[in-house]
Amino acid sequence: KQHVAVIGLGRFGSAVAAELGAAGHDVLGIDSDLGVVQRLAPSVTHVVQTDATDEQSLGRLGVADCDSAVVAITGHIETSILVTLLLKRLGVERVIAKARNDLHGEILTRVxxxxxxxxxxxxxxxLAHSWSSSDIxxxxxxxxxxxxxxVQVPQEIVGQELGDVIGNRPDGxxxxxxxxxxxxxxxxxxxxxxxxxxxLVLAGELEEMERFFSSLH
Amino acid sequence: KQHVAVIGLGRFGSAVAAELGAAGHDVLGIDSDLGVVQRLAPSVTHVVQTDATDEQSLGRLGVADCDSAVVAITGHIETSILVTLLLKRLGVERVIAKARNDLHGEILTRVxxxxxxxxxxxxxxxLAHSWSSSDIxxxxxxxxxxxxxxVQVPQEIVGQELGDVIGNRPDGxxxxxxxxxxxxxxxxxxxxxxxxxxxLVLAGELEEMERFFSSLH
Ligand SMILES: Nc1ncnc2c1ncn2[C@@H]1O[C@H](COP(=O)(O)OP(=O)(O)OP(=O)(O)O)[C@@H](O)[C@H]1O
Ligand SMILES: Nc1ncnc2c1ncn2[C@@H]1O[C@H](COP(=O)(O)OP(=O)(O)OP(=O)(O)O)[C@@H](O)[C@H]1O
Known part of the structure; x- marks a missing residue:
């Protein structure tokens, strides 16, 4: 199991922190907003309120000992960039960061x-790739x-044999x-x-999938 | 192919509109910001500037003839809810809406x-589910x-035979x-x-995946 820091506990960060904690990893959640920290205390192993751009504070929290970290702040691009840089300077091996747009993403990669x-x-x-059918x-x-x-099995084929529904067409x-x-x-x-x-979990070309689904209804 | 309206062309909405257009669907993009409409004109079939909460305007644009619609606005929850309700009143069969949080999502479902x-x-x-290895x-x-x-094939197993890397363990x-x-x-x-x-595309229990990946490195 890993030791992971998640910095910024918004919608994305809190989902990552809670789910990694549930999978047994040792998670340190950091957010500058006390209200956020109090709300998430029950679902994240350790949650701390601090300003993540403060290098001394990250040092005191033992962030340098983390195997990896997630930076989940896009409201202030400057903060996200600073925190990413600090984590790499502290020696964190794997830093994954959320970006607001391409430009932000490019800067994050460079730091x-x-x-x-x-x-x-x-x-x-x-969503666009699974558009061909509302069953996907x-x-x-x-x-x-x-x-x-x-795919959620559509009503029309409930009770039928698999062999009748999904033929063995080589290109299908x-x-x-x-x-x-x-x-x-x-x-x-x-x-x-x-x-x-x-x-069902199916594999195939997108056009074939579309043809298959329209043949079901 | 379908006739789809995408309302709100932010990061999410513009990705849906452009990708559905590339797949051959007839896409009508709607946004109230002229700058957004001009920027996206090259990549979306039809893009129009209007306030989507104006029912007459949606009627004139032929939105009622769309098979489905995507509502991709979360900055103003009231707008997202109004537009979703209008689309269902106009008779659009499938309306998919982006939500800011659970409460917003619950209201969207009710309207x-x-x-x-x-x-x-x-x-x-x-991200948390594919944490067990950076190869995922x-x-x-x-x-x-x-x-x-x-999975991206890690350097360590390049050149090896598949049978040697992925044994046929029944539980693996x-x-x-x-x-x-x-x-x-x-x-x-x-x-x-x-x-x-x-x-590679692999299937298995999450613990088995974790064991498999740590055995590779
Ligand atoms: N300097 C900082 N140190 C620690 N946490 C911070 C700092 N600045 C912002 N945050 C926290 O990061 C969280 C996410 O920030 P923000 O809302 O800017 O990102 P977001 O990308 O919009 O979030 P979401 O995941 O909800 O889309 C917030 O809870 C905020 O309190
Ligand atoms: N009444 C309206 N009619 C049409 N378009 C609107 C309306 N209100 C907002 N929009 C547009 O919807 C788009 C997305 O809105 P907003 O930024 O609130 O959503 P978002 O969920 O933050 O977007 P993103 O997908 O980037 O996360 C913007 O481009 C905005 O101009």
Whole structure:
């Protein structure tokens, strides 16, 4: 397990801090707003109120001993840049920073950020890539034009056999796995009958996916 | 292909509008800021400056003929709620709206939004779920604690045979596909040798993934 500092506990930062804590990592959350720190105290291992641009304060908190850090501040671009630079000077090996736009992202990379994240843009692209059907609840781009998609089984095909729904067309859509409740079935049998809450994970070209979904309804 | 209105062309809205346009959908972008409209004119099929809370104006633009719409405004929660309500009254079948926080999301659902999106929170969770290794560039949650991950092949295993790297342990990590350049190889052969820019798509329990990645380095 890692020792991680999360600086800036807004919507993005607080989600990262709480989820990493839940996965068993040792998380140090830092925010300059006392109200934010008090609200998050129950869900983050350690939460501290301080101004993260104060190098002495980061030193006293032991941030230099962290394996990695997340800088989740975009309201004040100057603060985000300063904190990223300080973390790399303190010797933190992996610094991931959220950027407001391309320019901010470029500066973060130049001062040493190991990875830059654009939450609004990435979520917008992901929504557009899973547009072909409202049954797609999420998708993962593999290469340009080819994706792995998570699909909620539509009403129309409940009760049907998998082999009848997803043929074995070589150029078509491939079924990778079926999730039923908390059970995951890799390469399910063609005779398996689909149930109401089943989730499918499919792979294929985006056009093929579109053709497949419009054939279902 | 669909006829889609995207209202609010900030970071999220502009990414959705441009990408849906690139995929061949007929996109109508709407924003009240002339500067935004002019900047995006080259990358969105049709872009119009208007106040989206003006029902007459939405009517004149033919928004009622759209199959679906995206409301991407969170700076003024009242505007986002009004526009969502107007779209459903105009008869738009699928309205997807971005929310600033849970409360905003709950109101959007009550006024008829068919899907609510939280870009910052979702991106934060996704980052935490792919934390086990810096080789994971993205991941898709299938069920609680089980994910499909996209991985950049780490330097340490370049040149090795797939069979040696990813054993066939029943409880371990499963290789679903290998992407090389723009080519995708489903269920690659165990004798395949890994190359420098290869991308792997793996499935498994999050703990198994963590164990697998720490065994690589
Ligand atoms: N100097 C600082 N030191 C520590 N925390 C700070 C500092 N400046 C701002 N913050 C905190 O960082 C958090 C996120 O900041 P901000 O709202 O600017 O970012 P954001 O990117 O809009 O957040 P979100 O993730 O909600 O989109 C806030 O809770 C704020 O109190
Ligand atoms: N009444 C309106 N009609 C049309 N467009 C509007 C209206 N009000 C705001 N907008 C536009 O919506 C866009 C996004 O608004 P806002 O900045 O509030 O949302 P945001 O969620 O912060 O955006 P981002 O996607 O960048 O995070 C802006 O470009 C703004 O000009």
């Amino acid at each position: 040493g950020a190991d990875r830059v994240i654009y939450p609004e843009r990435d979520t917008g692209l992901r 609840t999420d998708s993962l781009d593999v290469v340009e034009g080819y994706a792995v998609s998570r 859509v491939t079924l990778l796995l079926l999730a039923r409740g908390s059970r995951v079935i890799l390469y399910p049998d063609r005779g398996e009958r689909l149930q109401r809450r089943d989730v | 008829g939004a068919d899907r609510v999106i939280y870009p910052e929170r979702d991106t934060g969770l996704r 560039t993205d991941s898709l949650d299938v069920v609680e604690g089980y994910a499909v991950s996209r 990590v499963t290789l679903l596909l290998l992407a090389r350049g723009s080519r995708v190889i489903l269920y690659p052969d165990r004798g395949e040798r890994l190359q420098r820019r290869d991308v």
